[in-house]
Amino acid sequence: MTNPAMIDVEASETLAVRQESDVIQLTSYIRQQVVLMGMSTLNQTKLSTASSELARNMLIHGGGGTVQVEQISMKSKKGIRLIFTDNGPGIADIEQAMQSGYSTGSGMGLGLPGARQLADEFQLTSAVEEGTTVTILKWAND
Amino acid sequence: MSKSIIGTLSQKKNQILTLWMRNQLSDGGLRDDLMNNEDLRQQSAELLDCLFDTVTDDTLTAPDAPSLAPLIDQLTHVSMSRARQGFTPRETGTYIFSLKDALLEIFRHERKEDSEQLLGEILLISKFIDSLGIVTFETFIQGREEVIMRQTDEMTEISTPVVQIWDGILAMPLIGTLDSSRALVVMENLLQEIVRTGSGIAILDISGVPTVDSMVAQHLIKTVNATRLMGAECIISGIRPEIAQTIVHLGIDLSQVVTKSTLASALKHAFASMRIEVSKANSRSF
Amino acid sequence: MDRIPILKMGQYLLVTIQVDLYDRLALDLESDLISHITQTNARGVLIDISAVSIVDSFMGRILSNIAGMARILDAATVVVGMQPAVAITLVELGLSLTGVHTALNVERGIELLRTKTGGTIEPSDYDEPSDD
Numbered sequence: 175m176t177n178p179a180m181i182d183v184e185a186s187e188t189l190a191v192r193q194e195s196d197v198i199q200l201t202s203y204i205r206q207q208v209v210l211m212g213m214s215t216l217n218q219t220k221l222s223t224a225s226s227e228l229a230r231n232m233l234i235h236g237g238g239g240t241v242q243v244e245q246i247s248m249k250s251k252k253g254i255r256l257i258f259t260d261n262g263p264g265i266a267d268i269e270q271a272m273q274s275g276y277s278t279g280s281g282m283g284l285g286l287p288g289a290r291q292l293a294d295e296f297q298l299t300s301a302v303e304e305g306t307t308v309t310i311l312k313w314a315n316d
Numbered sequence: 317m318s319k320s321i322i323g324t325l326s327q328k329k330n331q332i333l334t335l336w337m338r339n340q341l342s343d344g345g346l347r348d349d350l351m352n353n354e355d356l357r358q359q360s361a362e363l364l365d366c367l368f369d370t371v372t373d374d375t376l377t378a379p380d381a382p383s384l385a386p387l388i389d390q391l392t393h394v395s396m397s398r399a400r401q402g403f404t405p406r407e408t409g410t411y412i413f414s415l416k417d418a419l420l421e422i423f424r425h426e427r428k429e430d431s432e433q434l435l436g437e438i439l440l441i442s443k444f445i446d447s448l449g450i451v452t453f454e455t456f457i458q459g460r461e462e463v464i465m466r467q468t469d470e471m472t473e474i475s476t477p478v479v480q481i482w483d484g485i486l487a488m489p490l491i492g493t494l495d496s497s498r499a500l501v502v503m504e505n506l507l508q509e510i511v512r513t514g515s516g517i518a519i520l521d522i523s524g525v526p527t528v529d530s531m532v533a534q535h536l537i538k539t540v541n542a543t544r545l546m547g548a549e550c551i552i553s554g555i556r557p558e559i560a561q562t563i564v565h566l567g568i569d570l571s572q573v574v575t576k577s578t579l580a581s582a583l584k585h586a587f588a589s590m591r592i593e594v595s596k597a598n599s600r601s602f
Numbered sequence: 603m604d605r606i607p608i609l610k611m612g613q614y615l616l617v618t619i620q621v622d623l624y625d626r627l628a629l630d631l632e633s634d635l636i637s638h639i640t641q642t643n644a645r646g647v648l649i650d651i652s653a654v655s656i657v658d659s660f661m662g663r664i665l666s667n668i669a670g671m672a673r674i675l676d677a678a679t680v681v682v683g684m685q686p687a688v689a690i691t692l693v694e695l696g697l698s699l700t701g702v703h704t705a706l707n708v709e710r711g712i713e714l715l716r717t718k719t720g721g722t723i724e725p726s727d728y729d730e731p732s733d734d
Contacts, residue, residue: 194625201622201656216504219655219687223695226658288659288695500690507686514706542689547682547704547711 176248176295176311181255184245192238197229200241204254207245211252213314221254221312224292228258228308231285236260236306246311253294253313258306265300272298321376321437326368328422333361335418345410350401359394364415366390376440379447388451395455405456409449416445476502478509485586486515487579489554491524499535503542510548517586518543521579523554533568540573549574549589553582606631608638614646614715615639616708620653628664635668639675646715647672650708652683662697669701678703678718682711 189200201222208218225241232239239260246255265271272286286308290296293310300306325332337357340346351359366387375381391412398408419441427434476498481487488506492498506518520539522528528536536552543550553576555563563570576582587594606627609616615638617631635647647668651657657665669679680703684692692699703718705711 198622198624205655215685216500216687216690219685219691220694222656223658223691226656226660227695230658230660285659288697291694291696292691503690504686507689510706511686514710516706516710538690538693541698542686542693545689545692545699545704546684546686547680547706547714 181246181248183255184247186242186244188240188242190238190240191229191232194233196238197226197233200229201226204243204256207243208254208312208314211245211254211314213254213312217312217314220292221256221310224289224310224312225256225258227285227289227292228256228310231308232258232260232262232306236262239305251313251315253311255309255311258308258310260307261305264302264304264306265298266302268298268300320373321440322368322371322373324426325419325422328426329364329368332415332418332422333357333364335421336360336364336415339414339417340411343410343414345407347403347407350403360415363390363394371444376444379444387448391448391451392455395452396459399456399459405453408452408456412445412449412452416442419445472498472501476505478505480509480513480515481519481583482586482592484513484515484517484590485583486510486513486518487521487583488518489521489524489579493527494525494532494535496531496535499532499539503535503539506539506550507542507546510543510546516548517590518548518550519579519582519586520550520552521554521582522552522559523556523579525554525559528559528562530566530568533563533566533570537570537573551576551582551585553577553579605634608634610638610642610644611712613644613719614648614712615642615644616648616650618650618653622654622656623661623664625660628661632664632668632671636671636675639672639677644677645719646677647679648708648711648715649679649681650683650711651681651688652685652707654688655685657684657688657692657697659695659697662692662695662699665699665702669699669703673701678715680705680711680714680718682706682708 187203189196189203191197191200204225205218205222208221213221229241232241237260239258239262242257242259244255244257246253272290286298289308289310294313295309295311297309298306337353337360340356340360341353370384370387372383375384378384395408398411399405403411420438423434423438423441427437471492475492476488476490478486478488486506486509488502490502494502502520506520509515510518520536522536525532540550540552551574552570555575555577574585576585586592604627606617606619606623609618615635617635619631621627623631638644639647649665649668654661665679665681672679679701681699682705684704703714705714
């Protein structure tokens with residue numbers, strides 16, 4: 175994990191995810207941002223798919239939440255950092271939740287491990303009864 | 317009240333330059349074959365001017381202060397041009413460090429009365445010059461890294477060619493070690509060419525890949541799966557006996573992948589699945 | 603409310619997905635397709651996703667579901683035109699579209715459907731593909 179102190183935040187926008195249609199709005203907003211950054215099509219697709227997974231997770235398990243979309247830079251690198259925050263029930267066993275195929279909901283259990291696989295950096299913090307925060311990062315020119 | 321460090325030093329600029337030049341010229345490692353003394357004096361004088369123009373007592377303790385940018389730029393420029401002229405990093409480092417001796421010598425005269433203050437200030441100057449020395453090393457390393465990056469890019473580009481060997485059949489001969497980033501380039505290039513040419517079969521030939529460990533195998537399986545998702549078939553060919561052995565010993569499951577020992581047999585398989593028959597002209601009558 | 607149009611081409615159904623599907627739309631497509639298969643006695647379903655830029659696990663599950671349900675109704679499902687970036691992302695995600703056949707484009711997809719459904723005794727609007 176890159177030391178957060180070395181990362182500069184250039185711009186930041188917070189979007190709410192309350193219903194299904196917000197997921198599409200979120201991914202198309204993220205896509206707009208990364209196209210301007212010159213991110214490759216593959217990385218664009220990986221990032222939007224990861225954010226779709228996480229936003230959907232947040233809807234199903236956390237009752238919705240917010241996504242902070244940050245344009246970041248570190249030296250010559252540019253990228254996007256997404257912070258998904260919900261105030262849901264939290265995750266009791268993070269290790270289990272990160273296992274591929276584990277699911278408590280209607281999904282395929284690929285959400286969290288899949289998003290980790292698709293992002294350059296992934297961080298999950300959760301407290302039972304308080305909520306869950308997932309941070310992912312993708313560099314544009316990597 | 318004592319005078320500021322930089323204030324004291326800047327009054328003695330000429331003396332410092334003389335001392336610095338003397339130190340450099342007396343050094344056994346002087347490369348007068350690469351740069352004559354006149355140029356050396358010129359370069360040293362410019363660097364000193366820049367140093368006294370930018371550094372203040374406050375920034376002495378903060379070498380990354382924004383106001384020092386012109387000095388760092390100048391220093392980077394000097395290290396780069398020296399690197400191009402053939403100076404080693406050690407020689408450029410010594411060049412900067414020999415300035416320290418000159419500065420300290422001046423200071424010893426100026427602060428004769430107060431040894432306590434002298435010690436503190438010497439440490440300060442010493443640290444500052446050290447950080448300048450580090451900048452020259454960083455410049456060297458950065459230059460090298462740029463060269464390496466460029467070569468890596470070039471190598472990745474030339475080492476992943478996709479050729480259409482038949483209407484609807486692509487081949488990609490892989491040569492050299494496959495790491496994660498290269499494997500991704502391989503996968504992307506192959507899939508893009510499949511779309512562009514509308515080819516239903518792709519042959520990934522790994523005769524030129526020296527080792528197949530479980531990571532490389534994972535990448536190959538991913539490529540095969542991605543090709544399948546797009547609606548094409550991917551055959552892996554060029555599996556040498558020792559590679560087959562390692563694959564089995566590592567317990568890698570390639571049962572879902574069509575594998576062939578040679579590119580020729582992969583092509584034969586491709587012909588068969590496309591129902592293409594190739595034969596000598598005289599053996600068939602039309 | 604918008605719906606994804608389903609076209610009938612002989613004994614096959616053709617669906618072109620032009621937008622990123624939100625959940626309701628995707629679920630509607632699933633049920634629409636299945637009832638169309640029953641109504642029209644379709645032998646195959648062809649889903650063109652060349653304009654789709656995101657296939658996440660939800661969307662993947664919908665595609666697998668459609669294929670599974672269609673198979674029970676004796677119809678084959680072919681997904682065509684998946685973009686390279688989408689394919690790589692699906693593989694990284696660990697998602698294999700089980701039960702779904704794939705083809706490069708619509709034309710190839712129709713060919714594949716013909717071979718998949720060719721060997722049956724059902725009457726058909728199409729010429730059976732010849733085997734040479």
